[in-house]
Amino acid sequence: MLRPYNKQALCTLPRWRYIPAPASRFTTQTDTIRHRALWMTKRSGRVGAGVAIALSIAFPAAAQTGQSAPGYKAPVISDTGRLKGPRQPIFFRHDIHAGQDQIPCLYCHSTVTISSEPGIPAVQTCFGCHQIVTGGKRPFGGTVSAAQDSTARAAEAAEVRKVQAAWFGKKPPEWIRIHGVPGFVHFPHQRHIKVLGTDGCITCHGDVRTMPQVYQVATLKMGWCVNCHVQRNVSRDCTLCHY
Ligand code: HEC
Ligand code: HEC
Ligand code: HEC
Ligand code: HEC
Numbered sequence: 001m002l003r004p005y006n007k008q009a010l011c012t013l014p015r016w017r018y019i020p021a022p023a024s025r026f027t028t029q030t031d032t033i034r035h036r037a038l039w040m041t042k043r044s045g046r047v048g049a050g051v052a053i054a055l056s057i058a059f060p061a062a063a064q065t066g067q068s069a070p071g072y073k074a075p076v077i078s079d080t081g082r083l084k085g086p087r088q089p090i091f092f093r094h095d096i097h098a099g100q101d102q103i104p105c106l107y108c109h110s111t112v113t114i115s116s117e118p119g120i121p122a123v124q125t126c127f128g129c130h131q132i133v134t135g136g137k138r139p140f141g142g143t144v145s146a147a148q149d150s151t152a153r154a155a156e157a158a159e160v161r162k163v164q165a166a167w168f169g170k171k172p173p174e175w176i177r178i179h180g181v182p183g184f185v186h187f188p189h190q191r192h193i194k195v196l197g198t199d200g201c202i203t204c205h206g207d208v209r210t211m212p213q214v215y216q217v218a219t220l221k222m223g224w225c226v227n228c229h230v231q232r233n234v235s236r237d238c239t240l241c242h243y
């Protein structure tokens with residue numbers, strides 16, 4: 001099961017604990033990648049163990065208390081057409097990365113505590129793991145028949161090949177933006193995270209860790225913003241949100 005957000009220490013880990021993620025979604029430098037691959041393979045004889053180490057370092061709460069990782073297992077999705085939210089160019093699953101593998105939100109959305117924009121990770125960040133992780137090897141949640149099992153593994157590995165192709169072809173995936181407020185509205189993420197803390201993402205985005213495909217949960221309408229500001233005694237000045 002998933003730990004509560006605050007126990008999981010998502011979103012509040014000190015930045016130095018991360019292998020640095022690049023700021024732009026379109027960078028293609030190779031230095032960080034080589035460094036990371038080296039770092040991962042140096043510390044382990046086996047490639048699989050290297051990933052486990054990378055993940056536990058990115059996730060110190062579990063490592064420090066010596067607890068084994070909670071056993072949330074993302075299910076096999078056989079009918080992707082029924083998922084909420086827009087279909088992305090690569091079927092990137094938050095329930096696998098942030099849920100099952102517990103990669104902290106900030107590993108990928110690295111600027112959410114310091115900027116109004118959380119940032120979407122560059123392919124470089126993906127490829128740092130996916131030059132080694134070929135996909136289709138994780139334990140599945142739920143009941144899965146033998147036939148379903150091999151189809152699902154092949155499908156996940158095929159999606160990972162798209163990540164590798166994006167890297168080698170220098171063609172970053174064009175992620176479809178899901179959340180957005182109009183241009184005349186000012187929304188600073190960092191100010192909200194500072195106050196709402198580790199439960200912050202959940203408050204506005206729902207539990208992304210269990211979403212195979214991200215969809216919008218809150219209305220993002222003015223009434224929604226103002227309601228929370230009223231509840232929390234934050235200013236409702238028109239100029240706070242409107243330039
Ligand atoms: C391994 C990298 C990675 C991790 C970890 C990750 N994300 Fe994401 N996130 C992405 C990518 C890539 C996208 C764009 C594609 C998509 O929407 O699925 C995205 C999209 C999103 C979106 C939708 C953005 C939009 O377009 O409006 C939200 C909200 C989000 N992530 C929240 C979270 C939260 C909360 C966590 C932690 C529980 C998290 N993410 C962990 C990579 C990641
Ligand atoms: C910290 C390591 C790590 C990072 C960073 C990472 N992944 Fe993954 N990814 C994994 C692991 C582990 C799996 C499960 C592998 C398995 O099944 O063998 C996985 C599985 C996948 C899969 C197959 C399952 C699915 O989600 O549909 C895709 C596609 C994928 N990743 C895309 C991405 C993309 C795109 C990014 C960058 C936004 C990314 N990954 C970043 C570790 C990572
Ligand atoms: C108070 C509500 C609130 C909280 C808390 C919050 N978000 Fe958001 N998020 C929003 C709104 C509103 C937008 C649309 C912003 C815009 O259009 O500028 C958004 C957009 C995003 C996007 C898309 C940005 C892009 O450039 O495509 C991502 C990714 C995201 N949030 C991740 C996170 C993560 C990760 C956390 C927790 C660390 C978080 N958010 C916490 C309200 C929130
Ligand atoms: C879940 C509660 C919540 C929601 C929803 C929310 N806010 Fe806030 N907002 C806060 C809190 C708490 C603060 C006070 C932050 C501080 O004291 O620094 C804040 C502060 C702000 C600030 C002031 C930042 C500064 O520089 O002083 C702006 C602007 C803002 N919010 C815009 C928005 C907009 C626009 C939306 C809707 C898209 C929104 N907020 C939705 C809780 C919320």
Ligand code: HEC
Pocket residue numbers: 181182185220221222223225226229235236237238239240241242
């Ligand atoms: C906490 C943030 C916040 C505050 C404070 C706020 N607004 Fe807004 N406002 C929004 C957001 C977000 C939208 C865009 C979403 C929507 O249309 O509801 C918006 C949209 C609007 C619109 C366009 C509505 C439409 O239907 O297109 C007007 C006009 C407006 N606001 C006026 C005001 C006035 C006047 C005040 C002061 C009394 C104010 N707002 C205070 C967040 C805020």
